[in-house]
Amino acid sequence: MRAEPVYEIYAVRYAHHDRRASENFIGGDPHDLPQPLDFFVWAIVGSGSCIIVDTGFDEAMGKKRSRTIVKPVGEGLKAIGIDADSVENVIVTHLHYDHCGNHELFPRARYHLQDCEMDYATGRCMCHSQLRLPFEVEDVTAMVRKVFAGRVTFHDGDSEVAPGVTMHKIGGHSKGLQCVRVRTQRGPVVLASDASHLYRHFEEGKVFPIVYNVGDVLEGYATLRKLALDPGRIIPGHDPLVLERYPAARPGLEGWISRLDFNPEKKP
Ligand SMILES: [Zn+2]
Ligand SMILES: [Zn+2]
DSSP: OOOOOOOEEEEEEEEEEOOBGGGGSTTOOSSOOBOOEEEEEEEEEETTEEEEEOOOOOHHHHHHHTOEESSOHHHHHHHTTOOGGGOOEEEOSOOSTTTSOOTTSOTTOEEEEEHHHHHHHHSGGGGSHHHHTTOOHHHHHHHHHHHHTTOEEEEOSSEEEETTEEEEEOOSSSTTOEEEEEEETTEEEEEEETTSSSHHHHHHTOOOSSOSOHHHHHHHHHHHHHHHSSGGGEEESSOTHHHHHSOBSSTTOTTTEEESSSOTTOOO
């Protein structure tokens, strides 16, 4: 019997935003300390393939949104030996500007998206400035162009992109948000993306202020726990603590790229 594949996972930090904790929680935060956000893409490597989760944004978008690019996404991937030109599959967790920019970075890739996210980003909800705030029309139209180029696979609910790499619709923060579960040597690791921006969101049942449906955000925390089996294997989408808790992918990449398929205390 052939062993089931396990994967390496890399968190690649590409941008940063300094802000107060109160900006990250509905209802604010009584201890309003600095609570910056980091911005990541993730790479799932194994079985002779590499799957990218989200595509980040570029320098121009960083300027527009007052976020600081620390290292461009392509540079981060190169640092761990990933050639963006040869990537075949990209999972897009949702269509917010910080998750689906860099439209030309993966020229050969097929994009995996929930039906519901495309419906949301192109439908009547976008008539409301409050709801379209985290979207960029150029990102959404770039994805529509990929649909017409035959480069998008739509998913509805739970779906598999490779053996041991599955997508799970959560919604809440964005209507068609999906998380990604990856089989690793330490058990299933769940890339929550914006289903939990920070550890504190799922740990304390708090909600990030950009939201489509608060009930689905809160239900989503239970889904993350169920998928990961152990909350220690949930990876929040924007928490600077991720790079502190997990070892650098190799010496010299500290504060930039971490390996998530090792136990946090165990160095590679
Ligand atoms: Zn988002
Ligand atoms: Zn985000």
